[in-house]
Amino acid sequence: MEGLTALALAIALLGVGLWTLIVRRNLIWKLLGLNVASSGAILFLVALAHRPAARPPITGLGPGPSADPLPHALVLTAIVIDFATLALALVFVIVLTERRHTQDVRRLERDEEHGWPER
Amino acid sequence: MKPLAALTVLGLLVLLGLGASGLFPRPELPLPEHVAAAWGARNLVATIVLGARLWDTLFEILIYAMAIVGVKLGLRPVRWEGAGPPVAETPLLRRAADLLLGPVIVFALYVATSGHLGPGGGFPAGALLGTGLLLLLALAKGVERLSAEVHEPTLEWVKYGAIVAILALTGVVLVLGRKGSPYLIAANLLITVEVAIGAWVILHRFAKSRGEL
Numbered sequence: 001m002e003g004l005t006a007l008a009l010a011i012a013l014l015g016v017g018l019w020t021l022i023v024r025r026n027l028i029w030k031l032l033g034l035n036v037a038s039s040g041a042i043l044f045l046v047a048l049a050h051r052p053a054a055r056p057p058i059t060g061l062g063p064g065p066s067a068d069p070l071p072h073a074l075v076l077t078a079i080v081i082d083f084a085t086l087a088l089a090l091v092f093v094i095v096l097t098e099r100r101h102t103q104d105v106r107r108l109e110r111d112e113e114h115g116w117p118e119r
Numbered sequence: 120m121k122p123l124a125a126l127t128v129l130g131l132l133v134l135l136g137l138g139a140s141g142l143f144p145r146p147e148l149p150l151p152e153h154v155a156a157a158w159g160a161r162n163l164v165a166t167i168v169l170g171a172r173l174w175d176t177l178f179e180i181l182i183y184a185m186a187i188v189g190v191k192l193g194l195r196p197v198r199w200e201g202a203g204p205p206v207a208e209t210p211l212l213r214r215a216a217d218l219l220l221g222p223v224i225v226f227a228l229y230v231a232t233s234g235h236l237g238p239g240g241g242f243p244a245g246a247l248l249g250t251g252l253l254l255l256l257a258l259a260k261g262v263e264r265l266s267a268e269v270h271e272p273t274l275e276w277v278k279y280g281a282i283v284a285i286l287a288l289t290g291v292v293l294v295l296g297r298k299g300s301p302y303l304i305a306a307n308l309l310i311t312v313e314v315a316i317g318a319w320v321i322l323h324r325f326a327k328s329r330g331e332l
Contacts, residue, residue, distance in 0.1 A: 057163040058237060059152050069151055069163035076168060077179045080242050080314065084186035087321045091193035094328065 006047035013040030027093045027103040031086065038082050045071040045078075159300035160235035168240065169306050170298070173289055180313060184282055187317045194324050216259035223251040231311040232304055241307040245314025252315070253322045262326045271320065278316040285309045 017037025021030050049071040055061045057069035097103055100116065111117065137143070155166045168176050227248035234240035256265050285306065292302050 056238070057151070059155055059161045059163065066151075066163065069167055072164045073167040073172060073175075076164065076240070076242055077175060080246070081179060081182060081186075083246075084183045084317070084321070087325070088186045088189045088193070090325070091190050095193055 003047050003050040003052070006043060006050065010040045010044035010047055013037070013043060015040075025105050027096070027105060028090070030105070031089050031093065034089075035082065035086055038078070042075050042078055042082075045075050158235075158298045158303065160303055162235050162237060162240070165235045165240050165303060165307075169303055173293070176310075177286065177289060180282060180285060180310065183314070183317055184278070187278075187320050190321050190324055194328055212258045216255040220252075220255050220259075223247065223255065227251065227311065227315070231307045234307045235300055235303040241310025242314055244307070244311040246318060247315075248311060249315035249318030250322060253319050253326075257326055262323070266323065266327060271323070274316050275320065278313055278320075281309050281312040281316075285313065 014037050017033045017035070017040055020033025021037060024030055024033060049068040051065050051067060054065050054067045057066045057072060059066075093103060100108060100111065102108060151163045151166075154171065155161060155163050158166045158170055160166050227244045230239040230247060231241055231244035234244065260268070288302070288305060288309065
């Protein structure tokens, strides 16, 4: 049952994140949505590792099946990479704001067509 | 060019189908418990991250280091006028930081060195150490004083040294085929140093350029 709840939560997080990523026009909101969606993906992988009545993937904790350790190892790397790439993307947004003075995607596209405003 | 690409994709699909069809016998995978016992560890995830899927971890460390270099280079041309808004300073925060500094370091070292026996490992320990140290020190001293006192290039050279040491260690282990808990502890500690300094550098850069957006 916990596995199903976690799966539902993961899919909901993924939906909210993708919705924010598509609908919001501010670049920082888009990055936040992307990060929420990736947390949903991470939760999905962890929920896949769940088995009914399983113990953590550490030997010596008693009998019974253990949770699948492979998704856990995958997720361990994904979290750290998420942190680093989010920081890099935020730096790009900072540089873009510094040069173009806006984070609005629609305004950026319009300026791309009609020429950049003088500042 | 297009037919070549189509041929490549088709070939890959055929390979996938052949692999999934069951025509070839699958290798018998050993039980994870036995693998962990051979490495002298109890945490199955640690044996996967530092043993069976070592290449993933190595390239992840390299990607992490490159992202940090990108943050550094990207924030370099940004010029801001004057100092940012000052960080609020209260004696309460400073005392709390003084009290928490020691326990955070000790707990991070504990998580790193016992990562092969229980929950933990190099990556969580590094995140604890880097973010905890930076947040506490920035609370206690203020970011400007902190960046005046800490020589960041030295920290970065330590980080590059840790990466080289990880590569050398894993190379030696891969060539010699030695398995054992000393290797796991050493690798976890080196990964802790690398991740902690990376998190420190990223957060420090962001804290220095606050109030920019």
